[in-house]
Amino acid sequence: MLFMLIRRVLLGGVTVCIVSLIIFAGVEMLPGDACTQFLGEYQADEELLAQCRKDLDLNRPPIDRFAEWTQGAITGDLGLAADGTTKISTIVGDRLKNSLLLAFCAMAVGIPLALLLGVVSGLWRDRLPDIIASTLAIFAMTIPEFVSATLLILVLSVWLGWLPGIVLTSAAAPASEFFPEILLPVIVLSFVMCAHIMRMVRSSVIDVMASDYVQMATLKGVPYWQIVFRHALPNALLPAINVVALTIAWLLGGVVVIEVVFNYPGLGRLMIDSISDRNLPVVQSIALIVASVYVCVNLAADLLTMIANPKLRTMYMRK
Amino acid sequence: MTVSSTSRQQEQGRFITVMKDILVRPSGRIGLTLVLFHILLALLSPSIAPYDFKMQNSSLMLSPPSSEHWLGADHLGRDILSRTLMGGREALLVTGIATPLAVIWGGFIGILFGLVGGRVDEVLMRIVDAFLSLPWILKMLVLIVTFGTGIGVLIPTLTFFYGIPVIRVARAATHDIIARDFVWAAKARGHSRISIIWRELLPNVLDTLMVEGAMRWSWMLLAFSSLSFLGFGVSPPTPDWGLMISDARGFMSFAPWGVIAPVIGLSSLIIGINLSADALAKALGIDRAQKAPM
Numbered sequence: 001m002l003f004m005l006i007r008r009v010l011l012g013g014v015t016v017c018i019v020s021l022i023i024f025a026g027v028e029m030l031p032g033d034a035c036t037q038f039l040g041e042y043q044a045d046e047e048l049l050a051q052c053r054k055d056l057d058l059n060r061p062p063i064d065r066f067a068e069w070t071q072g073a074i075t076g077d078l079g080l081a082a083d084g085t086t087k088i089s090t091i092v093g094d095r096l097k098n099s100l101l102l103a104f105c106a107m108a109v110g111i112p113l114a115l116l117l118g119v120v121s122g123l124w125r126d127r128l129p130d131i132i133a134s135t136l137a138i139f140a141m142t143i144p145e146f147v148s149a150t151l152l153i154l155v156l157s158v159w160l161g162w163l164p165g166i167v168l169t170s171a172a173a174p175a176s177e178f179f180p181e182i183l184l185p186v187i188v189l190s191f192v193m194c195a196h197i198m199r200m201v202r203s204s205v206i207d208v209m210a211s212d213y214v215q216m217a218t219l220k221g222v223p224y225w226q227i228v229f230r231h232a233l234p235n236a237l238l239p240a241i242n243v244v245a246l247t248i249a250w251l252l253g254g255v256v257v258i259e260v261v262f263n264y265p266g267l268g269r270l271m272i273d274s275i276s277d278r279n280l281p282v283v284q285s286i287a288l289i290v291a292s293v294y295v296c297v298n299l300a301a302d303l304l305t306m307i308a309n310p311k312l313r314t315m316y317m318r319k
Numbered sequence: 320m321t322v323s324s325t326s327r328q329q330e331q332g333r334f335i336t337v338m339k340d341i342l343v344r345p346s347g348r349i350g351l352t353l354v355l356f357h358i359l360l361a362l363l364s365p366s367i368a369p370y371d372f373k374m375q376n377s378s379l380m381l382s383p384p385s386s387e388h389w390l391g392a393d394h395l396g397r398d399i400l401s402r403t404l405m406g407g408r409e410a411l412l413v414t415g416i417a418t419p420l421a422v423i424w425g426g427f428i429g430i431l432f433g434l435v436g437g438r439v440d441e442v443l444m445r446i447v448d449a450f451l452s453l454p455w456i457l458k459m460l461v462l463i464v465t466f467g468t469g470i471g472v473l474i475p476t477l478t479f480f481y482g483i484p485v486i487r488v489a490r491a492a493t494h495d496i497i498a499r500d501f502v503w504a505a506k507a508r509g510h511s512r513i514s515i516i517w518r519e520l521l522p523n524v525l526d527t528l529m530v531e532g533a534m535r536w537s538w539m540l541l542a543f544s545s546l547s548f549l550g551f552g553v554s555p556p557t558p559d560w561g562l563m564i565s566d567a568r569g570f571m572s573f574a575p576w577g578v579i580a581p582v583i584g585l586s587s588l589i590i591g592i593n594l595s596a597d598a599l600a601k602a603l604g605i606d607r608a609q610k611a612p613m
Contacts, residue, residue, distance in 0.1 A: 018449035
């Protein structure tokens with residue numbers, strides 16, 4: 001168990017290291033550097049360019065700069081943005097907080113709803129509640145987020161006027177000021193998230209209800225609801241942990257489009273803006289943050305599954 | 320000679336069974352109909368579109384549906400019906416080329432490393448994990464911003480990034496098969512790696528790869544239209560659903576038809592592909608229920 005745990009953590013660490021290497025190498029390979037970008041039209045002047053490269057320490061070998069960048073990143077110092085004056089940690093900090101707020105709200109709505117719908121449609125397979133929920137889930141999973149978001153804005157905010165369709169709060173505002181503007185993005189995100197988790201829970205409920213031990217319990221005369229809550233659900237919900245983790249990881253990327261649609265000042269929109277402006281140091285930092293979160297979430301899910309499943313736990317103990 | 324002709328007959332027989340199995344299911348029938356309809360539309364739309372897709376007419380700006388312009392006109396006075404009919408051509412072309420390429424290269428690498436195994440495989444999987452842990456949109460945008468937009472950049476970019484998850488799937492499927500007796504027998508007979516891949520592994524992994532390819536197609540289409548929506552996909556005035564939705568969004572409160580028409584076009588195609596993929600998976604007996612989003 002302990003060995004397994006250490007192995008997982010180390011593998012996660014290795015993945016983050018490779019990611020940072022890919023990011024750094026990718027940015028290095030792009031034509032132009034911070035100076036050609038920063039100087040813009042003045043870059044024809046070789047002397048200025050050389051001076052700038054000297055100021056920004058760009059003449060050192062890439063390996064050295066990579067080492068320095070990683071060191072800084074570990075201690076939370078992400079360096080300076082492309083304009084050479086703003087600290088990245090301050091720009092990214094607010095945006096990260098806003099994105100986390102959005103993700104947290106979507107999870108708070110989406111996960112319980114998904115579990116409920118998944119169990120209901122799994123137990124009443126092929127009956128009306130299942131057909132409605134499964135059809136909706138297929139729509140939610142297949143239609144691009146920007147389409148469902150646009151349609152929701154059209155219906156809920158343009159036609160019915162119930163909710164504000166666009167976020168106007170500034171990035172640095174406290175979390176409470178984002179209500180009620182945050183509601184529509186949360187609805188869209190939790191809708192999509194809910195669909196993925198629900199499908200998974202449904203199929204695992206169906207599998208478990210068809211298993212031998214549930215049949216055994218039925219034959220013994222255990223009441224139906226007791227079978228469901230005592231025997232079936234604990235086993236059926238276990239695989240959901242991994243899907244939840246994958247969905248959260250997806251949320252980090254999928255949120256980008258939604259943030260753009262709703263003009264939400266989160267990490268995703270900052271990413272798009274920085275890529276368009278070629279503010280590469282900021283892009284690097286965002287990529288690193290997102291990848292680390294992804295790895296951590298997956299790691300947490302693996303560990304949770306291991307702790308929750310006695311079979312896995314003892315298997316690793318015996319090893 | 321006889322062996323190959325019987326195996327070909329078997330292949331054909333299997334193809335027909337699978338097709339029948341797909342068509343028996345309502346999801347397969349609806350899905351395939353939608354996909355075929357869109358492919359036909361993409362081929363024929365230049366000749367059936369009532370107006371020139373780039374013709375601007377300022378007197379028609381944002382005009383509602385009328386007898387001449389069935390779906391009205393957009394903010395530049397262009398006929399929305401014509402643009403919607405043609406809006407899937409670019410998307411189908413790009414994803415139609417990139418999907419098979421992605422499945423081929425991802426599948427080949429996945430099978431190869433699944434067969435080779437050992438340390439090389441372990442290292443490759445770490446790199447794959449690292450790539451998968453970055454959001455797709457970030458990876459693609461960095462390449463697109465560097466090399467510019469257009470088909471010449473979009474196809475290789477999509478092919479590359481959508482092949483990476485295929486590596487994982489192909490490798491896992493290979494691992495399931497590699498321990499079987501017939502692979503051992505082939506190894507014992509002294510067959511080369513290429514021959515084992517081609518004759519023993521590929522036929523057994525092919526089903527999984529086909530289902531994976533169908534799913535990747537719908538995700539790729541999603542990515543493509545999202546990129547267009549964000550302004551990093553096709554360049555105007557090319558008609559594209561994602562771009563049309565993004566353009567018409569600002570006028571949604573008084574000209575909703577500009578949004579609704581491309582939404583229907585895009586959604587029906589993606590739903591069609593998904594339903595077909597689902598039916599294909601069921602017909603081939605592959606359980607896709609546990610597949611997570613990527």
